[in-house]
Every structure is written in structure tokens, then in C-alpha cells.
Amino acid sequence: MLMKFKVRGGVHADERKEQSTDKPIRVLGIPPLLSIPLSQHAGLPAKPIVAEGQHVLKGELIGATAGDRSASIHAPTSGTVLGIGRIQAPHPSLLSYDAIHIEPDGLDSIYLPETPVDPQQLSAAAIADLVDSAGIVGLGGATYPAALKLKAGSRQNVHTLILNGSECEPYLTCDDMLMRERAAEIISGAQLILKAINAKQIIVGIEDNKPQAIKAMREVAQTDSNVEIRVIPTRYPMGSAKQLIKVITGSEVPTGGRSSDIGVLVHNVATSFAVHQAIYQNRPLISRVVTLSGQALATPQNVEVLIGTPVQWLLEQCDGLVATPARMLMGGPMMGQILPNTGVPITKGASAILALTNEEINSAAASPCIRCGSCVQACPMGLLPLEMARHSRADDYDGANEFGLKDCILCGSCAYVCPSHIPLVHYFQFAKGKHRENQIQSSKGEYTKSLSEARLARQEKEAAAKAAAKAEKAAKAAARKKANSQVEKV
């Protein structure tokens, strides 16, 4: 019998998923220009290894990993490198960052590696290396380099690979459609990951609002005795790793720890699909499935697009907009980022482009907190958002931490249910940033203090040594004088 574990808190957000699921995934062609950002992952930006005017092939490495949590990037199609220039980031900050611009030649010629691999014969380390060189990052949104998770997983005692097919964000159906249409490839990729981390079983968690995906995945998983398709309740934020692990295993990840601490590793179904493509089809991460949705959009649907495709071109290919959107988003409505404009490219982490109307956003001016506790009930982490907000507003970040700020996953459940429309997530993001800043400041201060203390100590020591040397010299001189005078006497 299966144990049922309850998820606490969370919200049942208006799903709005039907509109984008009645058409199969549409593979979009090659846009006239591709801009591949060097930073599409959690860590440091990739280092460009191509020069202006250079011709590149589809799948060729154009940006190498550069240290901490970095991931490589590849040419999505064949063409000429126009240059490396700054573009606006798909982020409300309007910051810009570097991207490699490629003008496709339309031939889509594939780059072939020197030595083909036999997927069946790969060692755990070899799989992780291939995933690394394919530039695969977590496609659920966190964009953490997948290979790092595999390498960490193989070192620890991970027994279960959880495949995240929950897709709890409203509107999003890219994982749903992927599971419906490419279940075999997802399971195949999962088996490779399983091997890379030396785990025993795969559990695929899918929310019960995706019956077709569940059916498709079950059909494929029938033949694999180590795969279980687990239907989980539809509740946001089920797709958050911590909540998914709790619902599937009943255990909680200790605070400050990682999933591997309790023997599990979570990967998104789309990541698993990318691993399959990288190893069986020799195709690095150069495209992804993106949900296009929202009431301002003419034809909501899922499209497979090349990384670096401009959002504007993407929208034009899909009949464009029917209304001026009140807000354009990259990602889901609960945790997605505002798109400053449609000139930005699709990145590896872009699960959706949403064009929302005012009616869908339902934003309103914030009014005072009435302490109703809705946020407390909604918080999947058991925090007290109202208290965290109160302390954050007063710049009391230690106080906010005491009520759980450091354990906040920024899922937005609290702000979603807040009758006063208080921008709680905004407060928490700001407070987290400030707290980190303060910590850095104080550690800097301590470092400076320890340096100056060390300097003082050194100076004292030097002075003492000098004095000792002087005294010794004086003593010697006196002794010599004495000896000399004795000699003279003699």
C-alpha cells in the first residue's frame, strides 16, 4: 500500500492550463537572428570561445564553462557569429549582459563529435561529463547545472531519483505536453541519471490534473521495474523540490541541507529529456519547449524553440497578440519574471512566455495588513509571512530571519492569498538581499579588524624583537668592551 503524505499550506491557484494543451508541441523554425546569452544558469557566465565572423555548426561549443556553477553554451544552428554584445536581460532590473549573436545560414548543418559514444556502456562519471559538456541545466526554472547535481549525487548515498513532473505553476503546460508526447525519451534520460548517481529507483511525481501525461508515462514505465509513476495532488508549490520530496517520501530536507542529505535527488522531466537528447542523439541543450499563454495572446500553445530566439519573433510566429498585455512574463505567474520588452531571447530556464491582461493579474494597491493569517495558512514552509514582512519593513532582518526569512522559498503563495495585496515576495527578496549584504559587510569588517589586529601584533612583535636585538647588541658590545679592557689590562 502506498503511503499518502500531506503537503501543508500551498494554494490552489486558478490553473488556466487548458488553453495551451489542445495542440501538440509545435517545432518552430530558425529565426533570422539568435542571441545566446552567456549567463543562462545559476553560476558564473560562460566564457565565449568564438570570434566575430567565425562560422559555427549546430551544436558546436561557443561558450565554455567558467568556474563556479557555470554551464557551457552551444550554437543552436549553423551560421556566422556576428559578435559578442550586450543585450538586455530578461529581467525587470533592465540590466544588460553579454550574448553571442549568430546569424543563421539556414543550412542547419550539424557539428559532429570526434568519437561517438555507446550510451549503454557509459560509466557514471562519463554520463555526468557528457551532461556537463552538453550544457544542461535544471529546466524547471532554477537553472542549476545538472552535471553538478549528478556528481554530488554520485558521491552521496542517493537511493531515489525523483522526476519532477508536477508542473504546479498555473498556465504552464510545457512539461505536461513533453510527458504526453515524449515519455519514452524522458524515462530513458532518467535511467541515465539513475546510473550516474547510482540510485535504485525512479519516482515520477505528476499532479493529478494531468491525466494524459500520467497515462503516457505509465505506458512507457510499464517495462521498467525501477520506475514508479506517482500521482500527487494538484497544489502549488508542489513542484518545489522540498515540497515534492515531502509528498513523495514523507521526509523533509533538513534546513540548510540538500535533498541528497536524505538520499534523494530531484530532476525536472524536461531536464531528463535533455539528458536523453545529449547522450543518445548527441544534441546539447540548444532548444526547449516553451508554453505561450495568457489572454492577450492570439493562440496559446507549446512550441519547441531554439535557445536565443527573440521573444518578439516567437510571438509573431504564433499569431501575435490580440490585446496589449498588462504584463509580459518569462516563466509562470507565481514565480516568473517580468519581461521588460519582447526583444529579449529565450533562455534555457524560460519555461513560458505569458502575455497577461489586467483581469488575469488582478493587482491592486496594497492596504494595511489585517493580520488575517491567510499567509500563515498558505505558507508551505510553516513560516509567518506577516511577521517577516513586519520586521523586513523595519529593516530588522535578524527579526525577519527569526520568523523564517532564511527558510523562505519565495514561492509567492502568501502574496497570492493576501487580501491586502501586500507585495510580500518583494519584501522578502529585498530583505534576503539586504541580509546577505549585511553579512558580507560584517564579515568584511571582521576581516579588516583581524588584519589590523594582526598588523598591530606583528608591529609589537617586531618592536619587541628589535628591542631584544638592540639589548643583545648592547650586551655584546659591553662584553666586548669589558673583554677588550681586560685584554688591555693584561
Place this chain on the structure above:
Amino acid sequence: MMISSPHAHDRSSVERTMYLVCFALLPATLLGFYLFGWPAINLWVLCIASALASELLCLSLAGKRMSFALDGSAILTGWIIAMTLPPWGPWWLAVTGTLFAIVIGKHLYGGLGQNLFNPAMLTRVGLLISFPLEMTTWASVNPITEASAPGFLQGLEITFLVTPLSDGLTGATALGHVKTALTAAIPSTVSVAEIFNVNDALTGFTRGSLGETSALLMLAGGIFLIWKRIIHWYIPVALIVTVAAMATLFNSIDAERYAPAVYHLLSGALMFGAFFIATDPVTSPSNVKGQLIYGMGIGLVTFIIRTWGSFPEAIGFAVLFMNAMTPIIDRYFRPRIYGYNYKGAPLKVAKE
């Protein structure tokens, strides 16, 4: 301004919350109008009007958005005060009461959401102590449709001319009667039987505050609010169960001295307090554990004052007492955080 996620909302709002509570109060209010006639209607209108006027005054003094006056909170405060007043009370009771609640009880603390005490209960207790005679002059039930009921003009006279009501038109509430009887050494078994009738207490055909008399309508309003997720069951259930348990316990020890549970539950403001007062979000704890303790506390204090104190009714005192305890309850009773144990220590990593 930078806008942060989420970019969706469940469509709840402060206004919706406040007006749904008003809506839940409507049936009991209409019954109050029916039972006590024009003076009751006058009093209700006065409460709402002076609550709104006080709110506007405070908002303009504080330099806040005047539109906040329509967020429903002031109207609700005025409405709740009207519900708790003696139905034929004089105009100044309504005006000073709401003025006190809004100005002192709410805005001196910083306005909506900032007050430590429930403004309506501050008013109730303040008025009861300051004007004990007016606050305990209970008009008898005299439905508006009866010929003996005061007409519109007569109603204005009762409300505004402040002529003392003749004894024939007033009487004691059940709680008051039983309390007085005990001091005269009449056992509560006798006095409860004299004045308390379960059917009347349920339907509300009994003397009492303007809108509190019908336990059934209070219960219906409460269930409506729970269904609409405006309130949660924790506080009302903890409160009612505590009073019922205490009453049953003492009644079983000495039935002559201690009235039965059904009398306690259906009399006075208990049901009203449980569903409409104790559940005030601003002045109650914000999480489940705290709310259970808070509800139990109100039940306990209510029973103690009703039974051994000198006031017949105690919901107001009990709510204010527990309001004062709310910050400390919130401090010590918190939900367990994911990844921590119940003592608040981080979960340990199992080493295999």
C-alpha cells in the same frame, strides 16, 4: 517601481472580507429590527453613520487615503457596536461608543490592523462601566408589526429625547436574572427555568442586545463565514467547547449553584462573540495553535466572570483579556518550520 512575483491573485480583498462579515450579520440585524422596532433601526443607522464620520475624521487627520473609509472596516465596527447595544439605548450611547472605538480603539494605535484590542469590545466594556444603567436597560420583545410597538416618530423620541423607559417596557436578560436570583439565594435551577427557554434563545425572541439574541442566526452567520473562508473554526469551536465543558463540569458538581451548559451557550453574546468578535483577525493570534489557545482562553475567562464575577455577561472582558495575551501567544506558539523539528532545531541528516 519594480514589481515582484506573483503575478496572480486569488481575488480576495480587505473589502470583500469586511462586507462578507456584514452580510453574515444581516439576518440577525433584521431580526433585531423586527423584534425591537424603530428605536433599534435608529441606533443601527447612528452607529454606522458615526463610525464612518469618525473614520473620515481620523483618516484626514492622519493624512491617509480617504478611500480607506470605504474598506468596510469602519462600517463593520459600527455595525458590530450596534449589535451589542441595548436596542432602545439613547443616541449618545451609539455616537460616543463608535467615536471611542474608531478614534481611541483603532486610529490611536495606528489605524487598520495596528490595534491591540478589539475596538467594538473596548466600546462595549467602556460603555458598560461608564453608563451601567443605560447599558443594562433591556427593552422587551415587541415586534415592529405589533400595534403596541413604537411607530417611527415614537422611535425617534425613544432614541433622541432620552426619556427614561417605563418599567413595563423593559426587563432583565436571562443572564442578569439568574445572576440576581443567586444573590437572593434562589437556586439557578429555579431561576433558569423561570427565564430561560431554549427555543426563544435559539430564535432570538428574548431580551438582550440589539443583534445578539438569536443563537441560531449567529451560528448560521458563523458557518457562512467559515464556508467562505473568512474565518476558521479554531477559535469559535475552542471557545464554545471550553464554555460547554466548564459549565457541564460545574453543573454536575452543583446544579443549584451552576447553570447548565445549554443556558451558557445560548445566552447573551456567547455565540455572537465566538463567531464575530473572537475571530477578529487583527486582535487574535495568526496561526492555528495560537488560535486554539486564544479561543479556549476566552471561553475560560467568560465562564469564570459569568459564574464568580459581578457582571452577568463577560464576553467583552474575556476578549479584551485575551487580546492582551495575543502578542505573547503569537511569540510562543508558532507553526513548525519545514526542515526543523517541533522544538525549532534543524532536522539532523541521517548518516547511513
